[in-house]
Amino acid sequence: MFKYRKRVFAxxxxxxxxxxxxxxxxxxDSSDGDGTSGAPTSDEKGGTLxxxxxxxxxxxxxxxxxxxxxxxNLSRTVYRTLVAFPxxxxxxxxxxxxxxxxxxxxxxxxxxxxxSFTVKDGVxxxxxxxxxxxxxxxxxxxxxxTDVITGGPNYILSYLDIPTxxxxxxxxxxxxxxxxxxxxxxxVTCDGNTITYHFNKPWPDFPLxxxxxxxxxxxxEDKDNGDKSNFQIFSNGPYKLDGAWDKASGxxxxxxxxxxxxxxxxxxxxALPDSIVFNIGQTTETIYDQMIQDSxxxxxxxxxxxxxxxxxxxxxxxxxxxxxxIDSPYTYYLVPHFRTEAMSNPAVRQALAVSTNADAYVAAIxxxxxxxxxxxxxxxxxxxxxxxxxxxxxxAGDPEAAKQILEDAGVSMPVKITYTYPSSETxxxxxxxxxxxxxxxxxxxxxxxxxxxxxxxxxxxTKESDVIWGGWGADWPSAITVTAPLFDSRPNLTKNSDGQxxxxxxxxxxxxxxDEAQNASDLDAQTAALQQADVLLGEDVAYIPLTTxxxxxxxxxxxxxxxxTPASNGYPDLGAIGVES
Amino acid sequence: xxxxxxxxxxxxxxxxxxMSLVTFVLxxxxxxxxxRYACGKNCSPAQIEQTNKALGYDKPVIEQWTDFLKGVVVGxxxxxxxxxxxxxxxxxxxxxxxxxxxxxVNSVTVNEELKERFPLSLSLALAALLMWVTGGVLFGVIAAxxxxxxxxxxxxALSLIFYAFxxxxxxxxxxxxxxxxxxxxxxxxxxxxxxxxxxxxxxxLFLPGLTLALLYMAGYVRMTRAFVLESMSEDYVRxxxxxxxxxxxxxxxxxxxxxLTPLVTMIGLDFAGLMxxxxxxxxxxxxxxxxxxxxxxxVTYDLPTIIxxxxxxxxxxxxxxxxxxxLYAVIDPRVRVG
Numbered sequence: 001m002f003k004y005r006k007r008v009f010a011x012x013x014x015x016x017x018x019x020x021x022x023x024x025x026x027x028x029d030s031s032d033g034d035g036t037s038g039a040p041t042s043d044e045k046g047g048t049l050x051x052x053x054x055x056x057x058x059x060x061x062x063x064x065x066x067x068x069x070x071x072x073n074l075s076r077t078v079y080r081t082l083v084a085f086p087x088x089x090x091x092x093x094x095x096x097x098x099x100x101x102x103x104x105x106x107x108x109x110x111x112x113x114x115x116s117f118t119v120k121d122g123v124x125x126x127x128x129x130x131x132x133x134x135x136x137x138x139x140x141x142x143x144x145x146t147d148v149i150t151g152g153p154n155y156i157l158s159y160l161d162i163p164t165x166x167x168x169x170x171x172x173x174x175x176x177x178x179x180x181x182x183x184x185x186x187x188v189t190c191d192g193n194t195i196t197y198h199f200n201k202p203w204p205d206f207p208l209x210x211x212x213x214x215x216x217x218x219x220x221e222d223k224d225n226g227d228k229s230n231f232q233i234f235s236n237g238p239y240k241l242d243g244a245w246d247k248a249s250g251x252x253x254x255x256x257x258x259x260x261x262x263x264x265x266x267x268x269x270x271a272l273p274d275s276i277v278f279n280i281g282q283t284t285e286t287i288y289d290q291m292i293q294d295s296x297x298x299x300x301x302x303x304x305x306x307x308x309x310x311x312x313x314x315x316x317x318x319x320x321x322x323x324x325x326i327d328s329p330y331t332y333y334l335v336p337h338f339r340t341e342a343m344s345n346p347a348v349r350q351a352l353a354v355s356t357n358a359d360a361y362v363a364a365i366x367x368x369x370x371x372x373x374x375x376x377x378x379x380x381x382x383x384x385x386x387x388x389x390x391x392x393x394x395x396a397g398d399p400e401a402a403k404q405i406l407e408d409a410g411v412s413m414p415v416k417i418t419y420t421y422p423s424s425e426t427x428x429x430x431x432x433x434x435x436x437x438x439x440x441x442x443x444x445x446x447x448x449x450x451x452x453x454x455x456x457x458x459x460x461x462t463k464e465s466d467v468i469w470g471g472w473g474a475d476w477p478s479a480i481t482v483t484a485p486l487f488d489s490r491p492n493l494t495k496n497s498d499g500q501x502x503x504x505x506x507x508x509x510x511x512x513x514x515d516e517a518q519n520a521s522d523l524d525a526q527t528a529a530l531q532q533a534d535v536l537l538g539e540d541v542a543y544i545p546l547t548t549x550x551x552x553x554x555x556x557x558x559x560x561x562x563x564x565t566p567a568s569n570g571y572p573d574l575g576a577i578g579v580e581s
Numbered sequence: 582x583x584x585x586x587x588x589x590x591x592x593x594x595x596x597x598x599x600m601s602l603v604t605f606v607l608x609x610x611x612x613x614x615x616x617r618y619a620c621g622k623n624c625s626p627a628q629i630e631q632t633n634k635a636l637g638y639d640k641p642v643i644e645q646w647t648d649f650l651k652g653v654v655v656g657x658x659x660x661x662x663x664x665x666x667x668x669x670x671x672x673x674x675x676x677x678x679x680x681x682x683x684x685x686v687n688s689v690t691v692n693e694e695l696k697e698r699f700p701l702s703l704s705l706a707l708a709a710l711l712m713w714v715t716g717g718v719l720f721g722v723i724a725a726x727x728x729x730x731x732x733x734x735x736x737x738a739l740s741l742i743f744y745a746f747x748x749x750x751x752x753x754x755x756x757x758x759x760x761x762x763x764x765x766x767x768x769x770x771x772x773x774x775x776x777x778x779x780x781x782x783x784x785x786l787f788l789p790g791l792t793l794a795l796l797y798m799a800g801y802v803r804m805t806r807a808f809v810l811e812s813m814s815e816d817y818v819r820x821x822x823x824x825x826x827x828x829x830x831x832x833x834x835x836x837x838x839x840x841l842t843p844l845v846t847m848i849g850l851d852f853a854g855l856m857x858x859x860x861x862x863x864x865x866x867x868x869x870x871x872x873x874x875x876x877x878x879x880v881t882y883d884l885p886t887i888i889x890x891x892x893x894x895x896x897x898x899x900x901x902x903x904x905x906x907x908l909y910a911v912i913d914p915r916v917r918v919g
Binding site for chain 2: 056058066146147148150151152153154167168169176177178224225226227228230231246247248249281282283286289290293295296452453456491494496497
């Protein structure tokens, strides 16, 4: 569907609640209290693990992959990074990068504007050639070819110290045309095996960013054929692709003979199965028919799909022993549209927040196995998470309190508002649940469920919606990838588009806090500024949190060490999982 | 006859050109911005503009359409931007005529996509065709011959039941119960003959083929029954009986021959439609044929693939129509074309 993880998440979640993506983090609430399961533990190597996925993977190119599930699967198998998140149930440990292809977690100078890493010796590509600093430099350059390398994360375009041209884009146009190459060569330098990145502003969480995304991965120039390389995998990890990848049906990873275990860490990759088969395309229902039956290949299978709510009652007894139910890294939320007459009034926004029945919303989308009520737009797994005080207290909606707020503000009732959301059977029910309490609270709500054009419509400045639904997950476990991209009006609000600031929230005070966070030279200062920014968003009712979605997944009876960690974005962690031979 | 065929082919080509234009216009009439869609998250307006340019979506619709038609006739090269092709030859994708475009969603030419998916759809259509024609004609004839008996009523009632069930229901039932729960047959996996031999190929096609066959068979049973009954009351059949021919010979030599003529039209059109992809069946069984490709292309706004599929399916139907018209004359001597 869409090419990037947050958007894909939002749509897929909206349509089916069968999340197929992830971002960083994800606290645990499984059957045994954390992301680990009751699966047998074993260090035995061998066997074939099956990974069942519904929707095709959009990109396998490291600079283009932007779906949390795919990022983590590729990290554990074929694409090693400078630093990576370790396998751990403890979010603090799992959110702290450790060295992978680099000798350490990097050193920074100039208040976080310059970062250096030294590439380990002895790390090889699947053809036996060494992974070099130049490979890292080339990999970083590819994102600048925005006409070829599309769909991937583009943070580096705004961070790397390269001037912009008249269009506002970097003057360097990527390695294919070579235009502006000298600018890039100054911004990224190699000295022996040490690579140095020069940024135009501090990037204190740079290690988190490159552990969370593949945008700075090494790439061999002689293997680069642009878009033709989208489904090509040239590995430096413990596995390699056997034959070609078929986008519609998947592919098989087998052991990479040129992988040297001694250059890696068991905290990142245990590489237990001899092969991993990615089986793409079966519907979530068919996947779960087989997983529940637990026969044949299903016994050695894991899946990225969540149990569909109609199947919940089948997850009992021995089947329930093979299940985990954990918080996902994603949050659903509402934004009031500040341009409309109704929502430009702070009292109306306040009344809307007070009357939002998040409990009913959770019940409508599948109950507590599908989601939990959120207390902030920032996911609990993100570094520096705190409950937003503006949304403390009952989550059931309080019609009387809402009416009182409207009455005190002299607002005549009912306040007519339109709620816009992506329509689906589940979302229609959830919208009706919200409307029910809002209608009792002095509002008269018109539901506006949209189809596939949802994001095109809500990004238009001319939209007439008063309240808009959204879904989001952090790109790496920092709120800088949540509140800043969603509410900083400067990059979002243009003549033709509201970008991701769907509610057209425009606050100089908030933008100043984003600047403070972006210019902070250390993580603590950045986190403090972002926490303050979230409090301000709550006070302004720039958003109303709805739910933290949950993953509810089964695994086969012959799967060992089954775990879903914050490092694996809540999905089965292929770094740890094995199968009984 | 030859002039007739040429005329039909010419009209078919015109029809295909119109279909491609309509598809283009419909796609661009939608509020979706394909550049924004392809660019990714956090893309600035300038980046979206650049993506649109790289994909050729910045050009007027008519220019894009004429570029497309030109590609069909003489082939094309991608990326669309000639400066980029010149600067980086390693990026160039050759798309020889008849080039149906390049799918940026799947990073491959549409021709390759269709070539890859077509064998499955064709296999599935053939398997289904074999089952439904055999079953449909056989049970239809039995019902006609045993008109008014319990056998006739039973066959008609059963066919009505299958006709009433949608394909997704039959498909899901066969997959969930017959394959997964009861394990009567293995969960179907399509294996090309070249990879697994005839046995695995047939095994993989059994349940999906049966899904389609049950659906189509129901209609064919009823029609065969009606056509055979109708032909059995014709004068020439009565004459044949009067001449003392055996009932079986009257049925096979005279009644069925006439009854089959209208069925051939239907078989041709149904088969052509199925070759273009059995959308629901392929989706239920996760069979990556043209039908599933159509679903994926629609969901991802993959314009080149959508147009390619529309034209391919249109071609199947047009060609099937021509073949059916020609076959009329062969099957039924009363018919003369041209």
